[in-house]
Amino acid sequence: MFGGQQPILLLKEGTTRERGSDAQKKNIAAAKAIADAVRTTLGPKGMDKMLVDSLGDVVITNDGATILSEIDIEHPAAKMVVEVAESQDDECGDGTTTVVVLAGEFLKQAEDLIEQNVHPSIIAKGFRMAAAEAGRLLEGSKIKIDIDDRELLNDIAMTAMTGKSIEGNKTELANMVVTAVKQVAEKEDGNYVVDIDNIKVEKKAGASVERTELINGLILDKERLHQNMPKEVKKAKIALIDSAIEIKDTEMDAEIEITSPDQLQQFLDEEEKSIRNMVEAVEKVGANVLLCQKGIDDLAQHYLAKKGIFAIRRVKKSDMKKLAKATGAKIVTNLKDLEKSDLGKAGLVHEKMIGDDHMTFVEDAAKGKAVSLLLRGGTSHIVDELDRAIHDALKVVAVAIEDGAILPGGGATEIELRNKLEDFADTIEGREQLAIRAYASALSIIPRTLAENAGMDGIDILMRLNAAHEKDGKHRHGIEIISGDIVDMIEGKVIEPFRVKNQAIQAATEVANMILRIDDVVASKGGGEGGMPPGAGGMPPGMGGMGGMM
Numbered sequence: 001m002f003g004g005q006q007p008i009l010l011l012k013e014g015t016t017r018e019r020g021s022d023a024q025k026k027n028i029a030a031a032k033a034i035a036d037a038v039r040t041t042l043g044p045k046g047m048d049k050m051l052v053d054s055l056g057d058v059v060i061t062n063d064g065a066t067i068l069s070e071i072d073i074e075h076p077a078a079k080m081v082v083e084v085a086e087s088q089d090d091e092c093g094d095g096t097t098t099v100v101v102l103a104g105e106f107l108k109q110a111e112d113l114i115e116q117n118v119h120p121s122i123i124a125k126g127f128r129m130a131a132a133e134a135g136r137l138l139e140g141s142k143i144k145i146d147i148d149d150r151e152l153l154n155d156i157a158m159t160a161m162t163g164k165s166i167e168g169n170k171t172e173l174a175n176m177v178v179t180a181v182k183q184v185a186e187k188e189d190g191n192y193v194v195d196i197d198n199i200k201v202e203k204k205a206g207a208s209v210e211r212t213e214l215i216n217g218l219i220l221d222k223e224r225l226h227q228n229m230p231k232e233v234k235k236a237k238i239a240l241i242d243s244a245i246e247i248k249d250t251e252m253d254a255e256i257e258i259t260s261p262d263q264l265q266q267f268l269d270e271e272e273k274s275i276r277n278m279v280e281a282v283e284k285v286g287a288n289v290l291l292c293q294k295g296i297d298d299l300a301q302h303y304l305a306k307k308g309i310f311a312i313r314r315v316k317k318s319d320m321k322k323l324a325k326a327t328g329a330k331i332v333t334n335l336k337d338l339e340k341s342d343l344g345k346a347g348l349v350h351e352k353m354i355g356d357d358h359m360t361f362v363e364d365a366a367k368g369k370a371v372s373l374l375l376r377g378g379t380s381h382i383v384d385e386l387d388r389a390i391h392d393a394l395k396v397v398a399v400a401i402e403d404g405a406i407l408p409g410g411g412a413t414e415i416e417l418r419n420k421l422e423d424f425a426d427t428i429e430g431r432e433q434l435a436i437r438a439y440a441s442a443l444s445i446i447p448r449t450l451a452e453n454a455g456m457d458g459i460d461i462l463m464r465l466n467a468a469h470e471k472d473g474k475h476r477h478g479i480e481i482i483s484g485d486i487v488d489m490i491e492g493k494v495i496e497p498f499r500v501k502n503q504a505i506q507a508a509t510e511v512a513n514m515i516l517r518i519d520d521v522v523a524s525k526g527g528g529e530g531g532m533p534p535g536a537g538g539m540p541p542g543m544g545g546m547g548g549m550m
Contacts, residue, residue, distance in 0.1 A: 024114065027077035027515050028107045034073070034081045035104020038064045042097045042446075044163040044481050045454035060381055062163060063388045064097030065089035077515050084511040088503060093395020094160050094496070095504040098446060102508035105445040109438035110516055118431055124513040126428075126435020131509040133424050133436075134417050135502060141416065141475070142405040142498045143490065147185060147192055153178045155493040156400050157393040159409055162494075164389040165382065169209045173386075176214040177393040180371050183216070184325075185401055194398035197318075198325055200372040201390060203383045206355040211376040212386070217326050217346055217365035219372040220319060222312045223358035224351050225296060228305035232350030236310075237343045238362070239287035240320055240331045245278050245313075246297035272299060278335050279303040285340045289349045289362075291315050291323060293331075310349055312360055326365035396497050405498035408489030410478025411447025413501055415465045418443045439509075447479055454481045461486075 040047045041062035051059040051070040059070055068082045081103055085096045110123045145152050157174035161167060184198040202219045224231070275297055282290050282304070289310045290296075296304070296313040304311045315323070324331055329344025347364025354374070373390060377383035400406055407413045421440035425433045444462055451461035461479055468474040468486045478489040489495065 023519055024120065024516070025111070027518055028111050030075040030078040031081050031107050031512075031515055032104045034068070034078045035101050037071075038067055038097050039101050039104075039449055040453060041067065042101060043450040043453045044167075045450075046097075046163050047453070048165070058381070059384070060165075061385055061388060062097075063385075063392070064100060066388055068096070068100070077518070080511055080514060084507050088507055092399055092497070092500045092503050094392045095500040098500075099504040099508045101445055101449060102442065102504060103511050105442040106439065106508060106512035107515060109442045110435075110512065113434060113438055116434075118434055120516045120519070122431045123435045123438070124516050126432035127439050127509050127513055127516075129428065129432060130421055130424070130436045130439035131506055133421060134505050137417055137420050138407065138413070138498065138502050138505075141413075142407055145400055145404055145406050147182060147401050150178065152406065152495060153181075153397055153400065155495045156406065156497060157397050158493065159495055160392045160396045161389045164385060166209050166377075166386045166389055169212075172210070173212065173390065174393065176212070176373065177390065178397055180214055180373060181394060181397045181401060183368055183371050185398075186369065192401050192404075194401055196394045196398050198322060198370040199394060200319070200322055200370070201375060201387060202359075202372060203375045203387055204355045204357070205377055205380045205383045207376040207378075209377050209382065209386060213374050215361060215363055215372040215374060216368055217362040217372065218319060218323050218370060219374055220291075220312060220315060220360040220362070221357065222315065222360050224360070225311050225313060226301045226305040229310050230308055232348060233288050233310045234348055236289045236346040236349040236362070237287050238289040238291060238323070238327050238329050238346060238349070239282055239285070239338060239343055240291050240293075240323055240329045241282075241335060241338070242293045242320065242331050242333045243335065244294035244296070245275070245290075245292060245300045245335070246295055247274060275299045276303055279307060279309075281335050281338055282309060283307050285338055285343060287338075287343055289346075291320070293317060293320050322370040323362065325370035326362065326367060328365075328367035396500060399499045400497040403497060403499050406495050407498050407501050408476040408478055409494040409496045410480065410489045410492070411450055411465060412469075412476050412478030412489045413496075414443040414446040415462075415469050415478070416475050417505075419466070419469055443505075450479055450481065454479075454484075456484055 041049065041064060046062045048060055048062045049067050051061070051067065053070070059066065061067060065085050065088070068085050073079055073082055081100055084103065085100050088096050088099045106127065110120070110127075113123050114120060154174045157177045158170045161170040161173060166173065180199050181194055181196070184196070185192045185194045187193075200218060202221065279300055287309065290304065290312075292311065292313045293315050294313070296311060301311065320331055323329060323344065327344025327346050330342040332338050332342050345366035346362050349360065349362050351358055351360050375383055375386050375390065377386050418440045421436060421443070425436040425440065428436060447465055448458035448462055452458040464486050465477065465479065468477040474486075474488070476488045476490050477486050478494060480487045480492055
């Protein structure tokens with residue numbers, strides 16, 4: 001304000017603004033609150049959360065990504081942490097809790113440095129240097145793995161499922177997961193590529209988890225169209241049709257004038273003949289199974305049943321693509337173009353009652369580049385948690401095969417990184433050294449949390465781990481949660497893919513740096529509609545939808 005002039009108003013009335021250390025403290029507090037919310041779920045002895053939404057629907061899980069997606073978070077800084085967990089889930093399938101806990105601890109260490117008057121930009125620079133060095137160290141310490149290392153791949157899948165409610169069946173489930181991933185893995189330019197979308201997961205409550213099965217082919221939540229169609233077809237020759245088997249409407253408006261019963265009969269006969277020709281085109285190429293993406297006319301169903309052809313209509317596009325991968329069939333748009341070479345093969349196609357529903361199984365598929373897992377469980381809650389565990393296991397086995405690299409779990413990698421980063425800090429001049437030391441110290445949160453969640457003394461475990469790594473040079477040693485011993489994690493079968501660990505550390509660093517560099521928060525009027533809510537940054541940070549969680 002100059003010479004008594006009125007102040008210039010830049011922001012709308014009702015807009016809230018927080019600047020400097022206030023903004024930083026509240027953002028850090030929000031991120032730490034998110035980390036604290038999921039921290040108790042980490043590891044094989046982690047606890048579950050019960051999430052109750054506004055409709056009363058219940059989700060019981062210890063999967064970090066699921067917890068964070070279900071709770072209704074309003075604080076913008078907290079949302080950033082949730083987004084990094086989602087990206088971790090998309091990229092690796094596992095490590096979602098780890099990335100959130102690490103981000104929270106990085107920010108907690110940074111907060112202490114800010115109070116010692118270290119500028120946030122200096123801290124962010126130090127964190128970036130530490131993350132780059134951590135990436136280099138991880139690259140140097142990774143252990144090679146091959147697609148034929150069946151035992152190691154099983155151990156990776158079991159590590160991902162450990163701590164879930166279905167842990168009692170993890171050996172059999174891990175075996176199915178590895179078989180499924182190996183089946184759909186394809187070699188491109190000398191490297192394996194795994195698209196887990198080619199593994200269809202079908203859920204049905206009503207039987208025990210032991211009844212879960214792997215099908216070399218596809219499961220379709222559909223039944224045959226006509227009672228007179230065969231219930232099962234052996235040595236199936238499968239036609240995949242992407243067009244309706246029915247009389248199409250004309251493209252232009254047209255009227256047909258019928259003046260006598262003979263003309264009407266002739267018209268109906270022509271329609272019938274057209275439908276019969278379509279069915280005969282399927283029969284002519286030798287197909288005994290017809291899977292159609294669109295509709296099949298009632299009359300066509302009748303003729304298909306008479307010819308002994310097993311038919312299903314309105315198959316999802318995604319399932320059609322999987323069927324083509326599994327059976328070697330080509331998806332044909334025009335029935336006139338259907339040829340014998342377009343047909344796929346399967347050992348058996350049959351209809352089966354699962355629970356209260358009729359489902360179609362396409363088994364012993366010839367090409368086998370798409371498979372299905374039928375998940376069973378006593379209740380829908382158990383099946384849903386099994387689905388989350390299987391998703392994690394499929395993804396981690398897939399990334400381990402793609403990268404061909406693993407790391408020891410159980411806190412071994414974090415402790416080794418911490419020690420090496422502290423040595424690295426000694427080579428750095430300036431205040432960045434403080435940030436690198438803080439970053440190294442933050443990595444201890446993972447083994448400490450694993451120990452505390454198992455009812456052990458976190459400080460005691462850290463001291464024992466440190467002694468093993470520094471004095472005895474046991475770089476692969478971590479916590480064996482059941483016995484509390486410090487053992488070689490590779491021998492102890494606690495193994496994680498390289499990408500899961502590397503991605504978690506790098507992503508946690510990025511989000512921590514992003515939050516650190518914010519020193520001004522402007523929340524527009526009516527913050528509840530997408531801006532920052534009134535009193536943003538309070539504890540807990542607008543976690544309105546946590547219902548019965550804590």
